Amino acid sequence: MPKKESALNNELIELLQGEKIVSLITTDKDTQKPNLSIVSWLIAYEDGKTIKFALGHKAESAFNIQHNPHLILGVVGAGSCYSINGKGKVSDIIDKTMKYRIVTVEVEEVEDVIFYGGKITQEPDYIKTYDMDLAKKLDEEVYDLLKS
Template sequence: MAKTFDALPETLIETLKKEVIVSLITVNSDHNPEVSAVSWVLPSNDGKKVGIAVGHKGSSMANIQKNPNVTLGFFADESYYSIQGSASVSEIIEKTMKYRVITVDVKEVEDVIFYGGKVTQQPTYEKTYEAELAEKLDSEVHELLVEYLK
């Protein structure tokens, strides 16, 4: 039987505090699912919210404004997890670049790996733009997400 929670357990909070790839699934205007890969993600300390920083022009924002139901998917603890929630979108925030923050109120967290499956290697990625800029943006976004999760 799949493990379900009404908030993120501590191990999943710690995973999401690292740079991991998270799938953000929204519903578009044609009522079809639309997926985006995001990495600027931060959970609240109590595991009841997840903040996501994105560029200000993405289609996910329009989708959420029309239908706030979202799903987040990510690898953790040798498995794959789904977060079901209701999302809201901030106004445009101008810093080094223009951002918006998506705040997801967690409704349910579920281990959704197929029966008998075990993830043996966490996906990794590298940033292909200037290292100094990447560090600046990461720091700026982290501070922004901390502020939104208060």
Template sequence: MSKIKEKLTKELIDFLQGERIISLITVDKETKKPTVSTISWLFAHESGEKIKFALGHKSSSIENIENDPYIVLNVVGPESCYEIKGTGNVSEIMQGTMKFRVVTVEIDSVEDVIFYGGKINAVPGYEKTYDAELANKIDHEIYSELKK
């Protein structure tokens, strides 16, 4: 049986410093049912009590969080799967190369949710399929905000 913690471990803090594939679960504003999206712009605060992530300013997840701020983040790795529950607060629209909003999550609980006897041996990866120079510029702008 896994133990529920109230904040991120040092290992998870180190892991969640951006460029990870994370599932974001929110409650759909219209249907009132859970919905999932995938995010990668994120940054865990060193205290282990907060995570910030960025979304495009028109993301349906933004509307969902503004309507019902309770969210779940599902993290695959390091070595396990983790459910991070918390309450999200959405920023105003930020203007950079693209418009985006930052969600600050106050963490309520962190739980190791891998099945019995399971261990993650490879962390999912991805590649950006658009202009590399543009991707770097956008990443720099967004991470500058997330690290504030």
């Protein structure tokens, strides 16, 4: 992938189909300093210009994006590390098993940010440490919302 692109390539679209550890950097609405959080409920759309992710309805990141829509998604995978810059739009509260907000990101720039000569050989992985039945229910619910 060239250094900077205006959309996700097919490999990144395929990678970003949920259950990934993705860094979310927003600007804190009060301090104006960078704020880092992690999201895993996300879907990249085939157009390469749209990503949606879910947050809890009281997530500080949602309030930050409402105040300043510019954000960065940090992705480790597809052999490298990527910075995805875009603008986010936060949904109203969606009341299901839990209360969510969906953030729709308009991708503006994708940059390969791995250091010279570096290549990712193993992607980060995680496990859910809460009730597996609840995890499955929440996952199904969220991905239905993200795909709509």
